[in-house]
Structures are given as C-alpha cells and as structure tokens.
Amino acid sequence: MTHRTTASRVIYLGGLGRSGTTLLERLLGEIPGVAPLGEVVHLWARGVLAGEPCGCGAPFPACPFWREVGETAFGGWTPTLAERVLTLRHRLDRTRRIPRIGHPDLAEYTGIYQRLYDAAAVTAGASVVVDSGKHASLAFCLAAAGVDVHVVHVVRDPRAVAHSWRKTVERPEDGRPMTRWGPARTAAHWTAQNLALDLLAARGVRVTRLRYEDLLADPAAALATLAGTLGLATALPFLTGTTARLTTAHTASGNPMRFTVGPVQLRRDDSWRSGLSRRHRRLVTALTWPLRLRYGYGKAMA
Ligand SMILES: [Zn+2]
Secondary structure, X not given: OOOOOOOOEEEEEEOOOOOOHXXXXXXXXXXXXXXXOOOHHXXXXXXXXXXXXXXXXXXXXXXXXXXXXXXXXXXXXXXXXXXXXXXXXXXXXXXXXXXXXXXOOHXXXXXXXXXXXXXXXXXXXXXXXXEEEXXXXXXXXXXXXXXXXXXEEEEOOHHHHHHHHHOOOEOOOOOOEOOOOOHHHHHHXXXXXXXXXXXXXXXXXXXXXXXXXXXXXXXXXXXXHHHHHOOOXXXXXXXXXXXXXXXXOOOOOOOHHHHOOEEEXXXXXXXXXXXXXXXHHHXXXXXXXXXXXXXXXXXXXX
8 A cells, every 4th residue: 555645535424324424425525625435335346346327327337437536546447356345345344343453454455445535536636535335344444544534423313214214215226125124123223333433433533423403404504514624615505595406426336315416405304203103113212222312312302
C-alpha cells in the first residue's frame, strides 16, 4: 500500500438497513466536492462479478465512472481482484464484529479500499467520498489502518425499522424480492448493529450520530449541521424546504433509492404506527431496550 499525501477523506455511513443511510448518502452526494459511492462492500460480488447496475442505470462493467476508477486504482476490474477482496473480507471483516487490530491481511485489505476511494475521488473531481456500507466492521478496519474515516451512525426508531423489514420490496436490479425479516430478528440485528457502531467511538474512531427522525424533521438544519461537523460546504442549494433535487449518482450497490433522480419529498415514513401489529410493536419495544432509550426512542414515541 502506498500512502499518498492526497489520500481522500472517507465518510462512512453506518446503521442497520432501512434506517435512512441511502437517503443520507444521496443528500450528502449533492454537496460540492463529495462523491457518493454506494455500499462499496457489495461492489465486488454484485458489481464486478455479477455486473449489476450502477446508480446511473448502466451495468457496473459498462459505467464510464466505475470503469475509470477501476483503471486508475487497479489497472481494471478483474474477477481475481474481486475474489481476493471477498476472501480477505471473510477473514477479517465480519458483519457486526469488530476485528482484531494487527491482522496480517489488514494492510492489503484496507489498501485496496484506499486505492478505490482515491481513484473515485480523482475521477469525480471530489476530495471526499461517501461509502454507505453500513457495517461497523469495515469502518473499524479502515480506521485501524490509518484511513481518514469519519463514521456517521444513522439510527431510526426500531419499530419503524421492523415494519420496513416486514414489507415485500422488489430489487430493481433483478426484480427479485429483497430479504425480509420478522420483528424479533430485526430487533436483534438493530441492537447488534447499533452496539457495534457505538463501540467504534469507544475505540477512538470519529463517530457522529444522526437520528433519521431528526433529519426528516428539519432536513436543511440537520444536514447543514452534519455537513459542518464533517468539514463540508454547508450551503445546500439542492434543498428547498422539504424538497431535495437529486442528480445521477454512481452508487455501486445499495437500496432502490439509489436510482432516484429529480425532486424528492423528504417526509418521515411513519407507516409502522398503523402497519405494525400491537403484538409486534410490544415485542420490538421490549427487545430493543435499553439502547432504544439511549437514542431517545422512549414511550412518548410508541
Ligand atoms: Zn454509473
């Protein structure tokens, strides 16, 4: 791994799926100098190996942005490289587990990510990239290896998250249904994922927590505050009231919202209040205590 003085800064969005990380990535991606990359952890299997579409609509291998990134970083994308990254990931970057520092493969693994981030920043003409990979483990690997990473930990009311995971959603990539979880399983994942992200801060990683509900209550104020904390421009011309104008983003993988272009209404989705049964609501409420209270999702919000 070669350390460049021009190494790009990385904003890493952490949180359990369906908590608003894709929306936040799209909003941050409209700030000048910021390049949103999607969930880079999934780029290797879904983009390089399976050829799934980029956020611009082109299949990953045909997207001009990613083609240039691959050429610059690695002399081109190859199945050998993707399989190597997947092997390394299996060894030291396990979902929701904080890896050991000093693993002999850590420098090779994080070096690949740093090269990818740097090439993406250069290609996009940006100084900051956003990786919405969500899992705490990759953020910890990057920080442990000295990558300039700032984690934004997005949390959302677990009852809303549980309701979202019960819904049937089709993947735009191939029309297949996305994974569904029952409320108890979502509650367990919600707790594990958020605890792991909380642990990052305790291990010295820069972490800024953002509640999905606060972002949606006043998008301009919440985003400007966050942008200031992250050292980004705080003028947000793409935001008018609760309407955001989104341009095409070359996000390699992530939830269906990554394909959205044009005006988007920023509104809280509170459909869980009528859609989640009393029994499931009680179950999630009980299983996610006390972390839920720490994040301010008390009885008043039930
Ligand atoms: Zn693209």
